[in-house]
Amino acid sequence: MxxxxxxxxxxxxxxxxxxxxxxxxxxxxxxxxxxxxxxxxxxxxxxxxxxxxxxxxxxxxxxxxxxxxxxxxxxxxxxxxxxxxxxxxxxxxxxxxxxxxxSNQELSDLFKKKLKYNVIKLNEEKFELKPNLKLINEYLDMIRNSKLSRKNLIPMLNKIHNEFVKISYKEDISEDTLDIITNYAKTVNKYILGKDNHILRIITGTIRLFVLNQKLVNLIRKENYRDFEKLYESDNKNNEIVLILYKCGKFVRKSLIAFE
Structure with a gap:
């Protein structure tokens, strides 16, 4: 390994x-x-x-x-x-x-290297993988407005994650895509402090993708940071939560305070 x-x-x-x-x-x-x-x-x-x-x-x-x-x-x-x-x-x-x-930085770099596979080469031409924004929006509307069972929610979150993998690290993020990412961060926030670890793991994996793009860090800091911090303080210190908090500045700020 x-x-x-x-x-x-x-x-x-x-x-x-x-x-x-x-x-x-x-x-x-x-x-x-x-x-x-x-x-x-x-x-x-x-x-x-x-x-x-x-x-x-x-x-x-x-x-x-x-x-x-x-x-x-x-x-x-x-x-x-x-x-x-x-x-x-x-x-x-x-x-x-x-x-x-x-280290946290090395873990961030290891995940960033995955992005090289967002563009594939076929017959000497490059094709960019594009997310299905319509599908993401439809699923988010259902999650937000319907009382879904765990059995139905988990496959939806997984499919949304698979679509977000295609766009999370792009240098230029369109306004439509940014709106959908914002919609996701707000919609899933209620599940972060829930008791279902399977659902939390999927959401954490998706938000981990976002924070590896510096342009999305402020959004996650605004919408999800506090609940992830509560998880961390409740002794849930898995690597993905640590990475999210690190990219949002939690440990950096503490280090600076220590030297003041």
């Missing part, structure tokens, strides 16, 4: 740091592969792709685990899960000195 969040890499089992072989494998290779699959399934989000090779060499056996660089959102280690719901996650990167937790 730490490799994937940086540049990718390999883990080689069977070699010493000086390049000498450990000898013949004294472990069950199939069990090792099973353990890796279990870790990826239960402890890493989203699912990470890897390649496993087992080499029987004259000097000794090698197990090589190759991990590619992330191509979408950064990989997280799942600290706590309740059923299918992830309650807390942390992020690591690989450095020359080993793995370490990412």
């Amino acid at each position: 730490a490799f994937a969040n940086r540049t990718g890499g390999k883990v080689i089992i069977g070699l010493q740091n000086d390049g000498t072989y450990n000898g013949k494998a004294e472990y069950d290779v199939d069990k090792l592969k099973g353990d890796i699959n279990n870790i990826i399934r239960d402890k890493i989000s989203p699912k990470i792709n890897y390649n496993f090779e087992f080499l029987e060499c004259v000097q000794g056996d090698l197990s090589i685990i190759s991990v590619e660089k992330k191509i979408d959102i950064p990989y997280a280690y799942i600290v706590k899960r309740e059923g299918h719901e992830i309650k807390n996650r942390i992020y690591y990167i690989r450095t020359p000195h080993g793995k370490r937790l990412v």
